[in-house]
Amino acid sequence: MFGELLARVRESAPLVHCITNIVTVNDCANVLLACGASPIMAEAPEEAAAITARSDGLVLNLGTLRAEKIPAMLASGREANGRNIPVVLDPVGVGASPWRMEAALRLLREIRFTVIRGNAAEIRALAGAFTPAAADAPQEKGVDAGDAPRGASPAAARTLAARTGAAVAMTGETDLVAGGGTLYRLHNGHPLMRRVTGAGCQLSALAGAFVAANRASPAAAAAAAVCALGLCGERAAARMGPQDGNASYRNYLIDAVFRLTPEDLEKGARYEMC
Amino acid sequence: MFGELLARVRESAPLVHCITNIVTVNDCANVLLACGASPIMAEAPEEAAAITARSDGLVLNLGTLRAEKIPAMLASGREANGRNIPVVLDPVGVGASPWRMEAALRLLREIRFTVIRGNAAEIRALAGAFTPAAADAPQEKGVDAGDAPRGASPAAARTLAARTGAAVAMTGETDLVAGGGTLYRLHNGHPLMRRVTGAGCQLSALAGAFVAANRASPAAAAAAAVCALGLCGERAAARMGPQDGNASYRNYLIDAVFRLTPEDLEKGARYEMC
Amino acid sequence: MFGELLARVRESAPLVHCITNIVTVNDCANVLLACGASPIMAEAPEEAAAITARSDGLVLNLGTLRAEKIPAMLASGREANGRNIPVVLDPVGVGASPWRMEAALRLLREIRFTVIRGNAAEIRALAGAFTPAAADAPQEKGVDAGDAPRGASPAAARTLAARTGAAVAMTGETDLVAGGGTLYRLHNGHPLMRRVTGAGCQLSALAGAFVAANRASPAAAAAAAVCALGLCGERAAARMGPQDGNASYRNYLIDAVFRLTPEDLEKGARYEMC
Numbered sequence: 001m002f003g004e005l006l007a008r009v010r011e012s013a014p015l016v017h018c019i020t021n022i023v024t025v026n027d028c029a030n031v032l033l034a035c036g037a038s039p040i041m042a043e044a045p046e047e048a049a050a051i052t053a054r055s056d057g058l059v060l061n062l063g064t065l066r067a068e069k070i071p072a073m074l075a076s077g078r079e080a081n082g083r084n085i086p087v088v089l090d091p092v093g094v095g096a097s098p099w100r101m102e103a104a105l106r107l108l109r110e111i112r113f114t115v116i117r118g119n120a121a122e123i124r125a126l127a128g129a130f131t132p133a134a135a136d137a138p139q140e141k142g143v144d145a146g147d148a149p150r151g152a153s154p155a156a157a158r159t160l161a162a163r164t165g166a167a168v169a170m171t172g173e174t175d176l177v178a179g180g181g182t183l184y185r186l187h188n189g190h191p192l193m194r195r196v197t198g199a200g201c202q203l204s205a206l207a208g209a210f211v212a213a214n215r216a217s218p219a220a221a222a223a224a225a226v227c228a229l230g231l232c233g234e235r236a237a238a239r240m241g242p243q244d245g246n247a248s249y250r251n252y253l254i255d256a257v258f259r260l261t262p263e264d265l266e267k268g269a270r271y272e273m274c
Numbered sequence: 275m276f277g278e279l280l281a282r283v284r285e286s287a288p289l290v291h292c293i294t295n296i297v298t299v300n301d302c303a304n305v306l307l308a309c310g311a312s313p314i315m316a317e318a319p320e321e322a323a324a325i326t327a328r329s330d331g332l333v334l335n336l337g338t339l340r341a342e343k344i345p346a347m348l349a350s351g352r353e354a355n356g357r358n359i360p361v362v363l364d365p366v367g368v369g370a371s372p373w374r375m376e377a378a379l380r381l382l383r384e385i386r387f388t389v390i391r392g393n394a395a396e397i398r399a400l401a402g403a404f405t406p407a408a409a410d411a412p413q414e415k416g417v418d419a420g421d422a423p424r425g426a427s428p429a430a431a432r433t434l435a436a437r438t439g440a441a442v443a444m445t446g447e448t449d450l451v452a453g454g455g456t457l458y459r460l461h462n463g464h465p466l467m468r469r470v471t472g473a474g475c476q477l478s479a480l481a482g483a484f485v486a487a488n489r490a491s492p493a494a495a496a497a498a499a500v501c502a503l504g505l506c507g508e509r510a511a512a513r514m515g516p517q518d519g520n521a522s523y524r525n526y527l528i529d530a531v532f533r534l535t536p537e538d539l540e541k542g543a544r545y546e547m548c
Numbered sequence: 549m550f551g552e553l554l555a556r557v558r559e560s561a562p563l564v565h566c567i568t569n570i571v572t573v574n575d576c577a578n579v580l581l582a583c584g585a586s587p588i589m590a591e592a593p594e595e596a597a598a599i600t601a602r603s604d605g606l607v608l609n610l611g612t613l614r615a616e617k618i619p620a621m622l623a624s625g626r627e628a629n630g631r632n633i634p635v636v637l638d639p640v641g642v643g644a645s646p647w648r649m650e651a652a653l654r655l656l657r658e659i660r661f662t663v664i665r666g667n668a669a670e671i672r673a674l675a676g677a678f679t680p681a682a683a684d685a686p687q688e689k690g691v692d693a694g695d696a697p698r699g700a701s702p703a704a705a706r707t708l709a710a711r712t713g714a715a716v717a718m719t720g721e722t723d724l725v726a727g728g729g730t731l732y733r734l735h736n737g738h739p740l741m742r743r744v745t746g747a748g749c750q751l752s753a754l755a756g757a758f759v760a761a762n763r764a765s766p767a768a769a770a771a772a773a774v775c776a777l778g779l780c781g782e783r784a785a786a787r788m789g790p791q792d793g794n795a796s797y798r799n800y801l802i803d804a805v806f807r808l809t810p811e812d813l814e815k816g817a818r819y820e821m822c
Contacts, residue, residue, distance in 0.1 A: 047371035097595035197577035245806025258519025321645035532793025
């Protein structure tokens with residue numbers, strides 16, 4: 001199934017508008033090109049909506065946020081919502097400052113997201129904060145918490161998915177995607193992905209391409225993106241030589257996306273649904 | 275001839291001030307270092323003119339434009355014009371939003387450019403819009419349009435060159451440079467250059483170095499830069515291994531510029547003038 | 549000794565907050581990950597202090613400075629000072645514009661720096677300007693100036709160290725670190741480091757990790773960082789193939805930091821103290 005979703009990305013070559021951070025913006029553009037999509041990066045409030053209007057997908061990434069970018073994100077998000085263009089949120093470091101959390105909450109209140117992609121800490125922080133009264137709601141410490149000491153609990157992902165209507169991708173040692181009444185547990189990936197900056201940002205950009213090309217099934221599209229990058233992370237690791245480090249790994253990861261075929265993804269994907 | 279122009283870049287090591295975008299700024303700095311020039315990136319309106327004043331060339335790139343950068347570009351452009359420092363414009367995505375087009379037109383009205391470097395869509399959009407009355411002028415749909423279905427028509431490049439006094443480099447499947455009464459058709463390059471972000475931005479930076487080192491012949495300098503990067507694109511493609519993708523290609527492209535000798539360029543350049 | 553300092557970086561995995569430039573921010577993040585630290589990049593005045601408060605080190609880099617970043621740097625610097633979190637200043641291009649110099653002087657007046665890392669021109673400019681009356685003080689043209697025609701004079705570094713209380717790392721053909729009454733002369737490094745953008749920025753980020761993990765001995769920590777990157781520069785050069793250029797060198801440099809062990813550093817470090 002995931003193979004088909006990738007095939008559709010390569011066939012339809014969606015244009016993905018990213019309002020993203022200064023650290024990994026080049027990687028996001030190159031990973032979009034690698035998967036067959038086209039990137040367009042634009043962040044001025046004066047033109048953000050116009051750029052979104054001609055795009056097939058929108059990715060809002062909160063890394064290195066500046067105040068001036070918030071109205072751009074809101075304008076682009078509203079434009080996307082009005083045109084049924086899928087929107088991905090990457091709440092980078094949302095728990096790191098109250099100001100960034102406030103920006104994320106405003107986006108969640110004013111924009112309908114198709115996918116939210118973050119690590120366990122980010123997804124938990126958002127799930128806990130999104131409805132003010134829910135900060136200590138029982139589901140945050142619910143049944144799943146006990147069996148997942150390293151952050152793989154689906155409770156926060158399910159909660160956030162239920163509250164926002166988005167498919168929620170929570171990545172870490174185990175990756176989870178919750179949405180549309182389904183939960184995916186995805187087992188591809190490699191520890192080196194945490195030794196390079198931007199693997200998360202790249203995944204969110206990739207998810208933007210996958211949902212843009214597969215609008216009918218956002219949870220499956222997000223899960224396919226998670227699986228695809230995880231599988232590429234494994235292939236990149238297999239390519240590492242004795243002198244290679246995280247800089248070479250960064251290149252190998254994007255190279256692997258460039259080379260990944262639908263058949264590769266179909267065969268290499270390791271996941272279960274429940 | 276192009277070999278000599280590259281030799282002069284390597285000998286004179288021009289300092290090139292770039293006001294550029296967040297996506298490819300690192301690539302632009304490294305490609306300038308690769309060709310023997312020195313980059314200086316600065317974009318605050320408070321210091322832009324002072325930085326330009328000590329530079330040998332200026333490159334203004336409209337990617338990820340923010341409003342605050344427009345006065346910086348204007349101040350640097352005026353400073354450069356006053357000191358006869360060559361100025362390159364890269365109108366990235368100028369057709370993607372009315373606001374960006376308005377910014378480009380303001381730059382064209384207030385600054386004298388030495389080189390304008392863009393893809394066919396960008397050059398056409400500028401040529402059509404620069405003189406308000408010319409939006410649907412006959413030359414936009416002129417004699418050359420028929421024989422160049424994929425964007426290689428020189429009409430827009432010639433029009434924009436005539437209206438601005440700049441050498442206009444229009445890159446795509448075939449690359450054209452119009453200026454000083456000459457038209458170059460350049461045949462180097464490789465399709466992989468479109469699968470990596472920033473090849474166009476790098477070319478504009480490189481053009482900044484070439485015109486800074488070869489002030490007497492801006493059209494030839496721009497054509498040499500186009501040819502040089504195209505040849506490097508071919509060499510980078512020849513180096514691709516079975517696991518390499520666009521991330522490795524990005525490195526190989528800059529590496530090839532680093533290794534390119536005047537003799538290589540002289541021998542490998544494929545172009546005609548008319 | 550330097551080996552132990554690196555071991556402590558890898559063991560303690562400090563979180564290093566960088567307010568840095570758009571050119572090399574990705575390299576800085578990846579070099580921090582390579583040495584075992586964690587990067588966090590954030591530059592909005594609204595959250596800068598909150599981010600610093602949860603970090604172990606702070607790096608302020610003046611490249612591509614924008615006015616809005618100055619209050620962020622001041623807020624983060626004060627927060628760090630109040631919490632005894634080490635702070636590194638990289639005065640990129642401080643001599644290139646009066647506005648940038650004024651920003652640097654304001655930072656020096658309002659923040660207590662642990663390390664200042666720059667090239668000879670930058671350190672001299674700062675040492676000359678920091679106390680207005682000292683612009684032409686005798687120490688700027690003192691006894692050491694004669695024996696170091698290429699910028700290796702320790703006078704400026706010692707002066708700036710004395711005036712600020714920071715350890716001052718002045719890098720170039722010979723690298724010097726002055727601070728705590730000690731002067732290190734460090735002999736690792738490779739000329740290719742000047743052909744890639746960002747080696748200086750990476751060094752300042754690395755210094756942030758080293759002082760964060762070794763608070764008791766900032767001068768030694770800064771010297772160890774200089775030595776470590778210099779040694780990695782040598783190893784990266786040894787790895788260059790006949791088609792490699794500065795883009796590959798950029799990767800090899802970070803890769804070498806990733807692979808560098810405390811034993812490697814202990815054995816490969818070439819320096820003297822006086």
